[in-house]
Amino acid sequence: MLVNLINNHLNVIINTHGAEVTSIKDASNIEYLWQADKKFWGRHSPVLFPIVGRLKDDRYKYKDKVYSMGQHGFARDMDFEIIEKFSDMVVMILKSNKDTLKIYPFDFKLKIKYYLVDNNLKANMEVINEGKNEMLFSIGGHPAFNVPFINDYNNNYEDYQVEVIPNKEYQQIPFEAPYINLHSIKKVNLSKPLKLTHNLFYQDAKVMKVDEDRIKCVLSSDKSKRNITVIADNAEYAGLWAAKNAPFVCIEPWWGVADDKETSGQFENKIGLNKLSSKDNFKANYLIQINN
Template sequence: MNFRRVMMLVNLGNEYLKVIINTKGAEVTSIKNDQNIEYIWQADSKFWGRHAPILFPIVGRLKDDQYEYDGKKYSMGQHGFAREMEFSVTKRTNDAVTMQLKSNASTFEMYPFHFTLTISYLLSGSKLKAEISVTNDGQNEMLFSVGAHPAFNVPLDNLSEKDYSEYYINVFPQRTYKQVPFKAPYIDLNSVSDIDLSKPLQLKHEIFYDDAKVIKTNDKKLICRLGNKNFDHGVEVEANKPEYAGLWSAKNAPFVCLEPWWGVADDINADGILAHKNGIKHLLSEQKYNTNYSIEIF
């Protein structure tokens, strides 16, 4: 596959935040507050060499990294190809930018649909808002999933507290959720259990040794809040009607991901037919799908 490697870093700023977004993948690579504290994981490849990729046109791993559509088999890597591709900047101001990826010869090799994927970022006070829009530019129904994968430093840079276990995650609404277990790299829908998130989830590296904690959500709004019991600094990810949320870190790594997903990885018993994929979305010709999430610093 020949991906374009030209990339540009776009700087956004206001009185509260300085943000850097890479046109490769439309990926947020830095969020610093007015005290110069870096919140975004800085992609140390020793653990995980990404910051906050956009997941499209799939979320997670396909069974055997392939799927079938209209009688033909296609191959695609984990989380799709958008995170590897160059987006064009279509609009930019000091505190906002809009980036687009359109289907092309490279994407057609992996994904036989005509599309426009638009990611718009806007600073609003101490919050970075992200609007995700998918347009079906083709004549046939389009099948896709989309998600976000932001990773945050734990511990936060420039703070004296260096203990991972001092951090916690609160999920709102606070209640018991259905947890979808991994038989890595796939989910196992036959082994769904309950996870009590009515109280904070205290961070320990061991809780991610079996891969991500994935919860099923039917809420209009989901908030995941990363905080520290000894400091006021933290981050909050709010998502509009996500179907799933992933909490993840690499083994013993100093970061945690708070991931809103509008889709999910293949089940261990998936038949490989894209239309049958769990969490897949169907979009008619010329229709547009919109969703959003935000990252708020405190």
């Protein structure tokens, strides 16, 4: 089911399947969100839960039992229920069930609220531990944006850049696809905007460790008056990714990360996990701002 949110600045469409945003248009009908061309990548903005990235061999061990789970978890492929809806706001929920318990042995509720405030689409993600035991999970956003912006001048991919604010040096978590390598962490200087090139992503995503209360990523071009800003609060990691030679870039706030290539596979020891006590909740927030 498709849900439409609208105000004077934005027209947004969200699919209850995966609680996935599928369209973000401004008042002049410019489409900013990637339209899931399967030639490159057939998704728009999936919700990553209860893991971010890939488990080693798509498996993990928990309490002496082995479970299997695919990349980025299962929420992106499940139907959410609408529990509240207005013209500019919707709240959707996913609950654990007999199928999720076979691959993820935790009782949970995942509640996602999307709402419009002026030229901002805000996403509030809340994880609630409904079980009696401590819950282990990761969560993240994965929005992809058209590059160049559709109908916006005659830009090329290389005309665009991503500025990371605060402008500073970050730890870059290297990938040996599809896993990370914690023994090869290096520094990346992002005091100046990062110029986009297709070969930037030939070795998979660029992932930074974030140690800021708030991080802002601005996608822009010197040839365009338009830009897209993604702002996340208390995200542990931030990722940039694009499929090979694809006309988009993902700006991804993550509260979790893929397995290290040398992981033991024991879920309790997984890097990037959040731990949630019984009946407690965890909130992760980010927004997408369209500036024109």
